Structures are given as C-alpha cells and as structure tokens.
Amino acid sequence: MIKYLGSKRVLLPRIVAAVRALDEISTVVDLFSGTSRVGHALKSAGYRVLANDHNAYASTLARCYVQADAEDVLRDTTRLVAELARLPGRPGYFTDAFCVRSRFFQPKNGARVDAIREAIAKKSLPPELESVLLVSLMEAADRVDSTTGVQMAYLKQWAARAHRDLELRVPAVLPRARHGKGAAVELDAIEAARELEGDLVYLDPPYNQHRYLANYHVWETLVRWDQPALYGVACKREDCRTRASDFNSRRRIGDAIRAVIRSARARHLLVSQSDEGFVEPEQMQAWLAERGHVTSFEIDFKRYVGAQIGIFDPRGRKVGSVSHLRNKEYLYLVSPEPLDPVRLERAVEAAPQLPLWPPPGSP
Secondary structure, three states: OOOOOOOOHHHHHHHHHHHHOOOOOOEEEEOOOOOOHHHHHHHHOOOEEEEEOOOHHHHHHHHHHHHOOHHHHHHHHHHHHHHHHOOOOOOOHHHHHHHHOOOOOOHHHHHHHHHHHHHHHHHOOOHHHHHHHHHHHHHHHHOOOOOOOOOOOOOOOOOHHHHOOOOOOOOOOOOOOOOOOOEEEOOOHHHHHHHOEOOEEEEOOOOOOOOHHHHOHHHHHHHHOOOOOEEOOOOEEHHHHOOOOHHHOOOOHHHHHHHHHHHOEOOEEEEEEEOOOOOOHHHHHHHHHOOOEEEEEEEEEEOOHHHHHOEEOOOOOEEEOOOOOEEEEEEEEEEOOOOOHHHHHHHHHOHHHOOOOOOOOOO
C-alpha cells in the first residue's frame, strides 16, 4: 500500500486484537479510512467493513481493499494489469505537472502514468474493477516517487527508487469476508456517522492542521483525472485552498469529534489518537466517556521518516530542527458495560503474534 502519514500499519495487530476481544462483532464501520490498511486487516480477519473517506483517492483505495472481492475482480484485474503494463509512455498532463513543473517522478515514469491512466479511463469499467486498476497504478507510482512520504514537497535530489521503471502489480484484493460484503462511501465523516451502522465504529480522525488532500494531492488528481488548475512549487490542486475540514482546525475540531462520537451508530467505539494532535488524551477520554466505559492503551513508536530528518524549504535548505523522534499512540475502546481489563490487556499485548495477511515484508 502507499506510503502514508498517520498510517496504522504498526498498530494493525493491536487494532484487530481489540476487535477480536469483543463478542458478537460482525460489521465494523471505519469513518476515516485513509489507505484502508485497517479496513483491509479487519476484512482479512473476517469482518464486514464499511469504509468512508471524503477524499476520492481514499475512497478508491477502500473500494479496492474493502468493497471489491477477489472472486469477482481478480481474474479481470490480472488480465488488464498485464495489458496495461505493455503500454508505452505517452507524456500528458501528469508528466507536465508532476515531472516537469515539479519533480515528484522521473519523466519516463510520468509518461507511463499518463498512458495507463488514459487507457483505464477509456475502458469505462465497473467501479470496483476500475478502482482496483487505479490502485495498481497509484501504488506503482508510489514505488518510484521522490518524496519523504508526503506530497507537500519533493526531494532536492532524486530518491534512488525514482530511477526505477514503473511496474504495475495486482493489488492484494481479499476474498469476501465471512461476515459479508463490505462497502466504500465518500462522505463527510459526520454524515457517514449518521448513515452507516455497525457493531463497532473505528475512528482515526485527522489530528492537526495538515490536510490529507494537500499531503496527497497527486493521488487525488490521478484518481479524479480532472486536470485541475495548479498552484505553488508542489503543483497542488487549486481546491486544496478551499476544501477545508473542521478536523484540521484547532478551534473547530472538538465540536467535530464530539459530533461524530454522538452520531456513531454502533454499540462499541474504537478510537486511535496520536499525541501530536490538537486534542489532549484526557479530553478525548472525557468525550468518549459520554458514550460508555473507556479502556485505554498506550503504544510508543517512531515518527514518520519526514519528521525524523528535519524541515526544508522549497529550495532544499534546512530551516527547522527535529524536536522529537518518537510518538505515543492511544487506543480507546468504548463499550456500554465495563470490559474485563485483564482479558483486553492480554489480547492486545499478544497482538504482535496475531496472523495478518498480507504478511509483513510481502511485495
């Protein structure tokens, strides 16, 4: 899956373990799905997942990894990936925007992206199959980009991986979960909380002023294929200036999170929170306590690579220093009745040994 700020890759076993520790869970709602790593892991564990995100690239990832089932799309995907992989490059909008006007990719790979994306658009495929192919292309481009993992800027010198040739692969689409077919929607989180119902709602809201649309604007443009007006050194979409979220506002995030907590249609809530956000852990626990009994877990882990190397301006000059190298992530499990803390602690502590698919290190 793509490199992503705030990805829960290292927390997946603990998240799945927390859900498994509860009785009678069949449907999980993921209101801020992002890369769908969590939804993909929960689907692999057998749960029906309803995934939501208001960005088009994220809902495309969810349609691939949560909604699409291997038995429905894998045969056609394999055939089409092989077909698309044979296309020669043809420079177009993507190459001009992200290889010439900016330096996210080598022009040879930008030209391949242009050719493949145009071919996908012309096929007018069913939404699930199209999403799987778009994810194949997104992930292929991600493997040859020249960033630290976010698209606010690109590296001054080409990353070693940027010199490689773009290579399409079939995404790790899962068979249908034993609890039923999942779904992907593209709604505001508060609206999704009111519409989607499950046994457990998982919340991983944005936690500071950095908007995911601006951090991953290249993927939004690749998926929408709408050739938007661009601005700045990083060639961001013009709508990055206007598509704001209350979850990225220090002043408004509290009301937004409380609205989601109140509206969530589920017996249980599972909430992930970083210590780098606008909301203090004590405040989050107080809000969650309005829904039921809160059990909390604290996990220590390394910050993402971009935060570990410092802050640079568009000319590549270092203008800031590293403040800290590690973060704390908090998991809160909220239920109507008190849960057995010993059972939960044992389940979560044993989580690193839980089998998840695909295994770590798989391509």
